[in-house]
Amino acid sequence: MGAYLAKRLAASIVTAVLASVVVFLLVRSVPGDVVGQMLGQTSDPVAAKALREFFGLDQPVWQQYLGWLARVVTADFGTSWTRGQPVLGMVWSALGVTLQLAFVTLVVATSIGVPLGVVAGIYEGRWLDRLIQTFNLLGLAAPVFWIGLMLLVGVSAAFDWSPPLMYVSPAESLAENLSIMALPILSLALLQAAAYSQFVRQSVVSAFGQDYVRTAIAKGVPTRIVFFKHVLRNIAIPLITFMGLILIQILGGAVIIESLFALPGLGRLLLSSIETRDYPVLQAGLLVVVVIAMLVNLAVDLLYRIIDPRVRLS
Amino acid sequence: MSLSDCLGLMDRRAVLALGGTAAAAALVGPAGATDLYGPKPTGAKTGGTLNMGLLVEPPGLDPFHQAADARIRLTVLIYQGLFYESPDGQAMPLLAEGFDLSADRLVYTVRLRKGVKFHTGQAMTAKDVAYSYNYIRDPKNGSPGAGDFGMVQSVEAVDDATVKITISAPNAALPMTLGNKYGGVVPAGYFDAADAKTKLNQASVGTGPFKLAEFKPNSNATLVRNPDYWEPGVPYLDRINFVFVPNGASLLVGLRNKRVDIATLTRPQDVRQVEGVAGLVVERSPSFNQKAIDLGAELKPLDDERVRRAIALAVDKDEIMRASIGGLGKVIGTMVAGMQDSWGVPLDKLPNQKLDIEAARKLLAEAGHANGFDLTLTSIIGYDWMDAAAVTLREQLGKVGIRLTIQRVELGVWVKNFQSKQMGFTFNDWATVPDPNLLFYRHFHKAPEGADFRNWKNDEASRLLDEGRVENDPAKRREIYHRYQQVMATSVPTIMLFSADHVVVRNDKVRNYVQHPTGWYYGLARAWLA
Numbered sequence: 001m002g003a004y005l006a007k008r009l010a011a012s013i014v015t016a017v018l019a020s021v022v023v024f025l026l027v028r029s030v031p032g033d034v035v036g037q038m039l040g041q042t043s044d045p046v047a048a049k050a051l052r053e054f055f056g057l058d059q060p061v062w063q064q065y066l067g068w069l070a071r072v073v074t075a076d077f078g079t080s081w082t083r084g085q086p087v088l089g090m091v092w093s094a095l096g097v098t099l100q101l102a103f104v105t106l107v108v109a110t111s112i113g114v115p116l117g118v119v120a121g122i123y124e125g126r127w128l129d130r131l132i133q134t135f136n137l138l139g140l141a142a143p144v145f146w147i148g149l150m151l152l153v154g155v156s157a158a159f160d161w162s163p164p165l166m167y168v169s170p171a172e173s174l175a176e177n178l179s180i181m182a183l184p185i186l187s188l189a190l191l192q193a194a195a196y197s198q199f200v201r202q203s204v205v206s207a208f209g210q211d212y213v214r215t216a217i218a219k220g221v222p223t224r225i226v227f228f229k230h231v232l233r234n235i236a237i238p239l240i241t242f243m244g245l246i247l248i249q250i251l252g253g254a255v256i257i258e259s260l261f262a263l264p265g266l267g268r269l270l271l272s273s274i275e276t277r278d279y280p281v282l283q284a285g286l287l288v289v290v291v292i293a294m295l296v297n298l299a300v301d302l303l304y305r306i307i308d309p310r311v312r313l314s
Numbered sequence: 315m316s317l318s319d320c321l322g323l324m325d326r327r328a329v330l331a332l333g334g335t336a337a338a339a340a341l342v343g344p345a346g347a348t349d350l351y352g353p354k355p356t357g358a359k360t361g362g363t364l365n366m367g368l369l370v371e372p373p374g375l376d377p378f379h380q381a382a383d384a385r386i387r388l389t390v391l392i393y394q395g396l397f398y399e400s401p402d403g404q405a406m407p408l409l410a411e412g413f414d415l416s417a418d419r420l421v422y423t424v425r426l427r428k429g430v431k432f433h434t435g436q437a438m439t440a441k442d443v444a445y446s447y448n449y450i451r452d453p454k455n456g457s458p459g460a461g462d463f464g465m466v467q468s469v470e471a472v473d474d475a476t477v478k479i480t481i482s483a484p485n486a487a488l489p490m491t492l493g494n495k496y497g498g499v500v501p502a503g504y505f506d507a508a509d510a511k512t513k514l515n516q517a518s519v520g521t522g523p524f525k526l527a528e529f530k531p532n533s534n535a536t537l538v539r540n541p542d543y544w545e546p547g548v549p550y551l552d553r554i555n556f557v558f559v560p561n562g563a564s565l566l567v568g569l570r571n572k573r574v575d576i577a578t579l580t581r582p583q584d585v586r587q588v589e590g591v592a593g594l595v596v597e598r599s600p601s602f603n604q605k606a607i608d609l610g611a612e613l614k615p616l617d618d619e620r621v622r623r624a625i626a627l628a629v630d631k632d633e634i635m636r637a638s639i640g641g642l643g644k645v646i647g648t649m650v651a652g653m654q655d656s657w658g659v660p661l662d663k664l665p666n667q668k669l670d671i672e673a674a675r676k677l678l679a680e681a682g683h684a685n686g687f688d689l690t691l692t693s694i695i696g697y698d699w700m701d702a703a704a705v706t707l708r709e710q711l712g713k714v715g716i717r718l719t720i721q722r723v724e725l726g727v728w729v730k731n732f733q734s735k736q737m738g739f740t741f742n743d744w745a746t747v748p749d750p751n752l753l754f755y756r757h758f759h760k761a762p763e764g765a766d767f768r769n770w771k772n773d774e775a776s777r778l779l780d781e782g783r784v785e786n787d788p789a790k791r792r793e794i795y796h797r798y799q800q801v802m803a804t805s806v807p808t809i810m811l812f813s814a815d816h817v818v819v820r821n822d823k824v825r826n827y828v829q830h831p832t833g834w835y836y837g838l839a840r841a842w843l844a
Binding site: 030031032033036037038039040044046047048050051054079080082083084085090094149152153156160161162164165166167259260261262264265268269272275276277278 | 367371373374376379380381382453454455456457458460461509511512513514515516529530531532533534555557558559560561563564567568570571573574724725726727729730733
């Protein structure tokens with residue numbers, strides 16, 4: 001296990017470096033640059049040149065990359081070109097908001113989606129199954145921004161209430177934080193719960209179709225026992241994989257939800273940094289996203305082993 | 315009180331006194347403090363926090379290197395220049411008390427206001443003014459304002475309270491240039507520190523009524539009252555919290571539920587969603603903004619004046635305005651709505667303003683395009699009004715045989731094309747300060763004096779722009795710019811379509827906020843909370 005972990009971590013570092021090259025090149029290939037954005041339509045060419053030099057944009061891209069990499073390995077991500085604040089601090093504080101959003105959404109979506117999927121699977125073909133499947137269909141078809149918007153406008157119209165527009169961390173005030181995060185979490189969770197429910201339903205239906213499960217039922221073992229002893233264990237591994245995928249999907253959906261509900265998360269930070277061509281923030285932020293995706297994959301693989309010791313890690 | 319009310323209170327003749335700081339050795343009177351930043355309120359209460367919702371977040375708060383309008387809107391409350399751009403086109407003394415102009419109109423001897431302190435606590439002197447303006451006018455320092463200061467030859471501190479500014483040729487727009495957009499004053503030597511630029515986002519060093527307390531990306535910027543502000547009793551608010559709201563729906567919901575006290579809408583038509591809501595007040599006022607179609611003459615057949623005129627004759631501006639902003643603006647000819655009264659030629663006195671399909675077809679036939687031609691219109695992603703306007707324009711130009719393809723590009727791409735003068739046929743959206751020289755010169759004068767972004771290369775227009783810049787007599791200056799606008803309307807390097815109104819939605823507890831036509835939030839210095 002230890003050797004496997006070391007190998008995976010080493011591979012992850014190589015992947016992260018390769019990803020950083022891709023990120024760097026992608027960011028630089030977007031037309032326009034920070035200088036154009038800062039100086040506007042009618043900038044003076046001499047002023048533009050001076051600023052380009054100030055930001056090091058006059059150097060060849062490979063030189064810019066190596067300089068950046070050399071600083072990054074010492075944990076120096078530089079300063080935001082437009083906001084003048086340390087990039088690491090900006091990304092760190094934005095990441096906190098996004099991770100809270102993602103993990104609480106995961107918990108809520110799992111709590112809603114898995115039981116719904118199990119019930120639908122057990123009652124396959126009956127009215128309860130059809131009802132849940134309708135919910136799944138609506139949840140999967142509705143874009144996340146639409147769900148968010150409907151919740152925002154609907155709650156405002158019904159209760160004369162909307163979430164505060166300035167983020168407060170749970171450490172400052174848990175109640176205030178919850179009132180800010182409730183609607184964004186619910187918007188994302190409804191969509192993901194539908195995906196969960198659909199996936200779990202399929203897995204349960206398929207597990208109940210297995211010979212050994214049918215045999216157990218035929219032998220008179222109560223459905224409850226069959227479900228917990230055979231079916232649940234059978235769907236646990238694909239469910240873990242699915243959870244990993246959902247988590248990454250939630251991080252993607254966060255870009256939209258953060259913008260809709262004015263949350264200062266990583267998605268919104270990346271979006272605004274693209275608009276202003278704030279390369280240091282973009283590079284650091286995208287790298288963090290890559291690392292999170294790798295960590296989630298690693299965690300999923302390790303969980304396999306914990307849940308089912310027959311799975312060999314190699 | 316709305317902006318139009320405010321304009322009504324001001325002396326219209328004062329508009330024409332612009333530049334009439336005029337002739338030789340003119341003297342500006344004592345500071346017009348009553349009108350700075352808006353009308354003085356009666357019965358104002360001091361204190362309280364105002365939450366303002368902003369749909370566009372400032373990318374940074376550096377008044378020397380950041381050109382974004384979203385930055386300027388806020389920083390005019392923090393940084394001040396020698397003059398203030400009054401809504402009616404008067405350059406009013408701000409950090410200046412007045413100035414003397416030499417007989418040859420080349421040397422401005424500016425007397426500084428006494429008792430002005432920076433947010434750092436140190437007193438402001440002429441050395442600070444000279445340092446700040448010398449910094450900004452040196453293009454090597456990378457300021458977007460360097461171009462505006464191009465005519466300045468030297469800025470010297472005569473003594474602590476006097477600054478001498480020498481220019482290369484008479485320039486009636488100089489006082490307006492020394493305003494707050496780029497003309498802010500900071501302590502001498504400020505930029506010597508390596509991290510000076512970035513620190514401007516954490517602590518302010520201006521002289522304005524508010525100081526920066528906090529700037530959190532994607533969240534908020536908070537300004538607090540400057541207790542050492544030179545004008546006693548101003549400002550009235552203790553704190554302004556600018557909350558960055560990335561979408562209109564959340565902002566409107568926030569206004570309804572009192573999460574936000576005041577906001578200006580980027581899509582004027584959104585106002586319909588809050589009209590009639592109890593406790594909310596909606597105010598509309600003219601702006602210095604223009605939505606335009608640029609016709610880059612580097613692109614054939616736009617190099618042919620007949621073709622450009624034909625396009626102008628085929629455009630129904632009112633229809634485009636109604637389609638794109640629900641009609642909440644003013645159709646314009648060659649001057650932005652907020653300056654039409656003071657500087658604009660009436661639309662019915664300008665050529666190529668009225669829809670005339672037959673004349674347009676005739677002109678196209680004369681130019682050898684009897685069967686029309688294909689043309690690509692560039693619009694910018696994220697500028698909502700352009701999408702509806704593009705479709706409407708395609709229909710309109712189709713009637714004269716011009717087959718329009720719409721190309722949507724990202725702002726960065728568009729800015730790059732613009733700066734390299736490869737704009738082609740494109741929508742544009744920009745604003746100005748209230749002076750025709752600052753509106754026209756850089757955009758439309760031939761290179762190298764101007765940037766001539768549309769490759770217009772019009773000798774007569776350039777000559778008139780030179781004359782307008784030099785002339786100090788307000789009546790003569792107005793006459794010159796009227797002639798210039800005739801040339802512009804005849805030759806059509808650009809078709810100014812309309813100015814979208816500023817639409818302010820505020821809680822009725824917010825009093826005495828007057829929206830400046832630039833879109834900048836000067837009015838917050840005189841606003842108060844009931």
